[in-house]
Amino acid sequence: GLRMPLPPTAELAIAITGGVLFIAASALGVWSALAMSTRGAGTPLPSAAASRLVIVGPYRYVRNPMAVAGIVQGVAVGLIVGSWLVVGYALAGSLIWNWVVRPLEEADLQARFGAEFTAYRERVGCWLP
Secondary structure (H helix, E strand, O other), X not given: XXXXXXXXXXXXXXXXXXXXXXXXXXXXXXXXXXXXXXXXXXXXXXXXXXOOOOOOHHHHOEOOHHHHHHHXXXXXXXXXXXXXXXXXXXXXXXXXXXXXXXXXXXXXXXXXXXXXXXXXXXXXXXOOO
């Protein structure tokens, strides 16, 4: 009951688009994790936070490439299975992440990296290049 009635060709096109988006988002997520672990000497987890500010790889273009990857993966899954409820859930999650998690994460980065993070934040967009 979560599917919208669409012509079969439209369903197929939407599912294929979702698959392409999922692959692209997964590649972005892996690229982000590699940059974080190799250049940041850590992970995004607070228990093993990066000891260096990562501003290379996908972080050169957006400040939150892992979050972008996760949100796009959620939207892509919704498209693949034809569930607009899943797409809405992923987008709602992105708003919560933006308004609750991101400010806390950026406050931590500001405290740990100071002027270096300030300069980075001023020149690199949060969500879009």
